[in-house]
Amino acid sequence: MVLTLYGNPKASCTQRVATVMHEKQVPFKLVTIDLSKGEHKAPDYLEKQPFGQIPVLDDDGYLIYETRAISRYIAEKYADQGTPLIPKDLKAKGHFEQAASVEQANYDAYAGKAVVEKVFKPMFGQTPDDAVAERLLTSLEASLDVYEKILSKQKYVAGNEITLVDIFHLPLLSLLPLTGRDVYSTRPNVEKWAKGLIARPSFQSVKDGVKSTA
Amino acid sequence: MVLTLYGNSYSPCAKRVAQVLVEKQVPFKVVIIDFKKGEQKAASFVEKQPFGQVPLLDDDGYFIYESRAIARYIAEKYPDQGTPLIPKDLRARGLFEQALSIELNDFDAYISPPVHEVIFKPFLGLTPDREAFDQMVIQLEAKLDVYEKILSKQKYLAGDELTLADLFHLPYGVLLGPAGSNALDTPKRPNLSRWFKELVARPSWQAVKDEFKSMD
Numbered sequence: 001m002v003l004t005l006y007g008n009p010k011a012s013c014t015q016r017v018a019t020v021m022h023e024k025q026v027p028f029k030l031v032t033i034d035l036s037k038g039e040h041k042a043p044d045y046l047e048k049q050p051f052g053q054i055p056v057l058d059d060d061g062y063l064i065y066e067t068r069a070i071s072r073y074i075a076e077k078y079a080d081q082g083t084p085l086i087p088k089d090l091k092a093k094g095h096f097e098q099a100a101s102v103e104q105a106n107y108d109a110y111a112g113k114a115v116v117e118k119v120f121k122p123m124f125g126q127t128p129d130d131a132v133a134e135r136l137l138t139s140l141e142a143s144l145d146v147y148e149k150i151l152s153k154q155k156y157v158a159g160n161e162i163t164l165v166d167i168f169h170l171p172l173l174s175l176l177p178l179t180g181r182d183v184y185s186t187r188p189n190v191e192k193w194a195k196g197l198i199a200r201p202s203f204q205s206v207k208d209g210v211k212s213t214a
Numbered sequence: 215m216v217l218t219l220y221g222n223s224y225s226p227c228a229k230r231v232a233q234v235l236v237e238k239q240v241p242f243k244v245v246i247i248d249f250k251k252g253e254q255k256a257a258s259f260v261e262k263q264p265f266g267q268v269p270l271l272d273d274d275g276y277f278i279y280e281s282r283a284i285a286r287y288i289a290e291k292y293p294d295q296g297t298p299l300i301p302k303d304l305r306a307r308g309l310f311e312q313a314l315s316i317e318l319n320d321f322d323a324y325i326s327p328p329v330h331e332v333i334f335k336p337f338l339g340l341t342p343d344r345e346a347f348d349q350m351v352i353q354l355e356a357k358l359d360v361y362e363k364i365l366s367k368q369k370y371l372a373g374d375e376l377t378l379a380d381l382f383h384l385p386y387g388v389l390l391g392p393a394g395s396n397a398l399d400t401p402k403r404p405n406l407s408r409w410f411k412e413l414v415a416r417p418s419w420q421a422v423k424d425e426f427k428s429m430d
Contacts, residue, residue, distance in 0.1 A: 062305055065312060077304060093290065094290075097280070097282070097283035098280045105280070106265060109323075149264055
């Protein structure tokens with residue numbers, strides 16, 4: 001049975017999972033959950049995802065939610081097809097987990113919220129909190145200074161091979177310029193890494209909207 | 215060579231790792247990084263932990279930081295001693311990853327701000343904002359209501375077996391009461407309260423909760 005992904009074509013988290021599906025060459029059907037109609041809070045949806053969030057994956061009756069959990073599950077289940085995305089060696093895996101934790105605590109915590117303020121709120125006719133956004137972007141830039149150092153010594157965030165964690169930084173990497181802050185021009189290693197990820201066919205396939213591939 | 219863990223007694227994240235080391239029966243020695251002296255910004259430390267944060271683990275020259283990453287590394291390196299903390303089956307592991315992500319996005323993101331507001335701000339010479347605290351706790355409680363639903367159907371967050379995901383809730387969870395909210399210990403959420411109380415009572419937590427010290 002084909003995997004079913006419940007999400008929204010333009011939502012960052014849905015795009016993140018879809019990118020991984022493309023990297024791993026795993027066909028899937030997208031079922032759109034319309035947030036503007038409150039479909040994510042409907043009782044039958046809450047049965048699948050009790051926090052009322054998207055996306056959710058249905059693998060032949062096995063339900064799993066949280067973008068990074070779904071992504072890891074796919075990368076493990078289909079380890080032998082598509083791009084290898086999780087290291088096998090214990091020490092390489094430790095550094096993979098280190099990078100994964102940094103992605104959430106020192107990158108997404110700032111970048112995600114800043115993009116909501118500066119990009120998504122105006123899109124939905126809401127007023128951004130500029131003071132909050134500026135503080136978040138300043139914190140993000142401090143983290144990106146560390147990324148610049150790390151990426152001067154290795155090609156990707158967990159080492160010299162691409163992993164899931166690099167992919168997790170998309171699609172925010174493509175949205176950061178829209179916040180009005182130039183985070184890339186003073187950080188050539190970060191810029192090279194970000195541009196390379198954005199150019200990957202897997203992300204190009206989803207950036208304008210996720211579509212079913214099955 | 216004995217594992218070396220860098221941290222201090224006021225870092226919840228350092229205790230997160232210490233607890234997992236005890237749970238897995240792995241001896242370790244500690245090196246104190248004193249924030250009051252700015253030791254986390256020292257060049258020799260930043261060389262190993264470029265974000266200037268604790269904890270940091272040195273496993274015989276292999277350095278790894280981020281408490282949840284260190285904890286996973288330990289649980290993966292020593293799968294056959296102490297308590298099993300990571301499921302082996304693919305689908306069970308998917309639900310384990312789901313639980314870890316829930317801990318980060320639906321618990322830690324909502325409990326850190328109020329705990330920082332009341333417990334950590336005074337250390338920085340700042341005055342806690344009680345009204346802000348109350349608002350943050352209301353948002354946390356909305357998430358804890360979902361935890362209550364989940365834990366009414368299964369014993370632990372990833373299923374019926376204890377995993378790392380449950381343990382990760384302790385270091386900040388235990389600070390909520392002292393901060394002034396009983397959201398984790400209320401008859402309003404009996405399953406959540408039962409789950410959390412049991413975690414607190416584990417000998418591994420009792421061994422590390424008060425002091426960050428060598429256990430070799």
